[in-house]
Amino acid sequence: MTTSHDARPLATNPSPDVPSHAPAPRVTELSGHAYKRRKAFNRELVLAAIPQSFIKLDPRQMRHSPVMFTVLVGTVVSVVACAAQIIQASPDVVFSLVITLWLLLTVLFANFSEALAEGRGKAQADSLRAGRQGLLARRLKGAARGEGNAAEESVPAPELRKGDLVVCEAGDVVPSDGEIVEGLAMIDESAITGESAPVVRESGGDRSAVTGGTKVISDRVVVRITADPGQTFIDRMIALVEGAERQMTPNEAALHVLLVALTIVFLAVTVVLVPFANLAGAVPSPVVLVALLVCLIPTTIGALVPAIGIAGMDRLVQHNVLATSGRAVETAGDITTLLLDKTGTITFGNRRAVDFLPAPGVPEAEFIAAARLASLADETPEGRSIVDLAGERGATGPSLDELARSAGQQGAFAVVEFSAMTRMSGLDEGKRRYRKGAASAVARWVRELGGDIPPGVRDDVDSIASDGGTPLVVATDDGVDQPERHRPRVLGTVHLADVVKPGIADRFAALRRMGIRTVMITGDNRLTAAAIAKEAGVDDYLAEATPEDKLTRIRAEQKAGQLVAMTGDGTNDAPALAAADVGVAMNSGTQAAKEAANMVDLDSDPTKLIDVVAIGKQLLITRGSLTTFSVANDVAKYFAIIPALFVAVFPGLSLLNVMGLTSPKSAVLAAVIFNAIIIVLLVPLALRGVRYRPVTAQQALRRNLLVYGVGGIVAPFIGIKIIDLLLALVPGLH
Known part of the structure; x- marks a missing residue:
């Protein structure tokens, strides 16, 4: 079915200088999950995390963290x-009970940090679910089986299956992910992306995909469902933000091994201290030994690792990017090369006809009329724009349907579809043929018929390409039944303008400062590619690229030791998106591109990768910084506890008691209390993340050691001393 050009919605942007498809600013009053993200630390989430902290005491949940599981076991031993x-009426029972209480609080604080991070995601998930409750779909009976002329039936959206066809009209909510197979409509995606400006989605091309939960605000479309229940875009987002699909990343696995090793080492250290203490006549109680072990193992980072990972994924969702795994986020933090597809990423992608340049000696009216006829069957935005511009220039005539009906009475009529082989499209009306396409393709067609491209047209083609535009040449062969006139004619060139997104050069400059090299990939000729690359500010470009060329370039970069990220939105980008270390598909793109990528950008902004890279680096830096702080903490606590424990037996150790702690009891208790409190104090940092600055690896390491290494040593000395002074005021605890 062909959509009438007269039925197309009017542009919503009143300014002629700004494309109607330009991204709109964020709305002031965020809706749905966007508002929930703004209130991440509200009272409701904190209160909800408290009972979850106790529920997570289940050993089956605790075993994922070896450090905190050890603390839980130690707490049970202390109980x-x-x-x-108590049975023996020991005078140290109050001291032991207080230590046991703080050991339990240590576990609860760790669970609280994880529960709070998960609560942020669940709040987003609940708001996403709310938009789909009770949603009904207008499914076409039998349409998925190709029966045609199917009647409609109303079914709950969760019952839709892949391949079903549904009808959506103005005011309807798209019930599930799919692709438009008929019609054109304006879609409000604010419930998913937070953007207030509607976008055009249409059958054919790379902008046919629609997301479940978005709303149709004009016209009528038929959508083929592309996802089974539970596998839709929103389902995946809900699973992501709730942590249901969160898996351990390679860096987390390495840290997991390190934490297990340190726990085993300090467990051995604690066990070895027992016989030495027995020989010295200073036998510590089991509670003191557990307290010593808990203070020495890296409890701080062990408690915060889950929250750091969950919060990192949450920050990604806050930037309207959906990732399939934490591995992709961390990999993004290490990429060195970014490959970008030009159309729809660097440029808006909706190339529009802006001028008609007739060939020398060809009347402008004749050329424009021929360009219109050659584009009538072209359902791409470019083809429609040629018909629109021809109408503005006064070229009117019968519609495609009218031509077909007339041809049925008078003679042959055929539509010539565009193909990758011919790179041309057009129509045959009786014995007259109209063709429109790339200059090289039309030139080949003309030469095969005995003609040639006039020099003036070649000049126009080069001029348009050098300015960053796309030239389309129009030709006709109207003398098939008249041998004396059987020579094709090149009528002129259509100038299509491809608009570079505003501010993109500054964004690429920021990527360059982060050490990331940008490469633009396009199927355009070299002159066009060079002009766009210069305007956009990319470091390199690959022109006239096929899907195979993209794959070759990615593999060459990877073979050279580079980590490659690729952004794209078309079906032809899918192989490259799958091969790249990080593939980011635009939400405005095809379903194939989304399925091949490991990230989807809801805002369809290719420069969003800057934010993705920053989030990946921030995730790595936050984990590294808190690991440094935790290990430094252990060193400081070691020097705080050991001298105080044995100073009565070995007076020489008093030289190491630099804190001047009141007694062995207060030293142990102060260390345990500090060990628990520091977890709570670091929860906001774990959720917010350490601020990322685009600096070299050496500078980042130096800052990490100075701030978190030195800080991790100094903080326990100060904190434990303050707590010790307070404990000195409480009878029985010193």
Whole structure:
């Protein structure tokens, strides 16, 4: 079915200088999940995290963190030891009970940080679910089986299956992910992306995909469902923000091994201290030994690792990017080369006809009329724009349907579809043929018929391409039944303008400062590619690229040791998106591109990769910084506790008691209390992330050691001393 050009919606942007497809600014009053993200630390989320902290005490949930599982086991041992002390009426029972309480609080604080991070995602998930409750779809009966002329039936959206066809009209919510197979409509995607400006989605081309939960605000479309229940875009987002699909990344796995090793080492250290203490006549109680172990193992980072990972994914969702795994986010933090598809990423992608340049000696009216006829069957935005511009220039005539009906009475009529082989399209009306396409393709067609491209047309083609435009040449062969006139004629050139997105050069400059090289990939000729690359500010470009060329370039970069990210929106980008280390598909693109990528940008902004890279680096830096702080903490606590424990037996150790702690009891208790409190104090940093600055690796390492290494050593000395002074005021605890 062909959509009438007269039925197309009017542009919503009143300014002629700004494209109607330009991204709109964020709305002031965010809706749905965007508002929930703004309130990440509200009272409701904190209160909800408290009971979850106790639920997570289940050993089956605790075992994913070896450090905190060790603390939980130690707490159980302390509870048993306290019970024995109560039975024996030990004078140290109050001291042991207080330590046991703080050991339990240590575990609860760790669970609280994870529960709070998960709560942020669940708040987003709940708001996403709310938009789909009770949603009904208008499914075409039998349409998925190709029966045609199918009647409609109303079914709940969750019952839709892949391949079903549904009808959506103005005011309807798209019930599931799909591709438009008939019609054109304006779609409001604000419920998903937060953007207030509607976008055009249409059958054919690379802008046919629609997302479940978006709203049709004009016209009528038929959508083929492309996802089964539970596999839609929103389902994947809900699973992501709730943490249901969160898997351990390679860096987390390495840290997991490190934490297990440190736990085993300090467990051995604690066990070895027992016989030495027995020989010295200073036998520590099981509660004190557990407290010593908990203070020495890296509990700080062990408690915060889950929150850091969940919060990193949450920050990605806040930037309207959906990732399939944490691995992709971390990899993004290390990429060195970015490949960008030009159309729809660097440029808006909707190339429009802006001028008609007739060939020498060809009347302008004749050329424009021929260009219109050659484009009538072209359902791409470019083809439609040629018909629109021809109408503005006064070229009117019958529609495609009218031509077809007339041809049925008078003679042959055929539509010539565009193909990658011919790179041309057009129509045959009786014995007259009209062709429109790339200059090289039309030139080949003309030469095969015995003609040639006039020099003036070649000059126009080069001029348009050098200015960053796209030239389309129009030709006709109207003498098939008249041998004396059987020579094709080149009528002129159509100038299509491809608009570079505003501010993109500054964004690429920021990528360059981050050490990322940008490469633009396009199927345009070299002159056009060079002009666009210069205007956009990319470092390199690959012109006249096929899908195979994109794959070759990615593999060459990877073979050279580079980590490659690729952004794109078309079906032809899918192989490259799948091969890249990080593939970011535009939400405005095809379903094939989304499925091949490991990230989808809801805002369809290719420069969003800057934010993705920053989030990936921030995730790595946050984990590294808190690991440094935690290990430094352990060193400081070691020097705080050990001298105080044995100073009575070995007076020489008093030289190491630099804090001047009141007693062995207060030293142990102060260290345990500080060990628990520091987790709570660092929760905001774990959720917010350490601020990323685009600096070299050496500078980042130096800053990490100075701020978090030195800070991790100094903080316990100050904190434990303050707590010790307060404990000195409480009888029985020193």
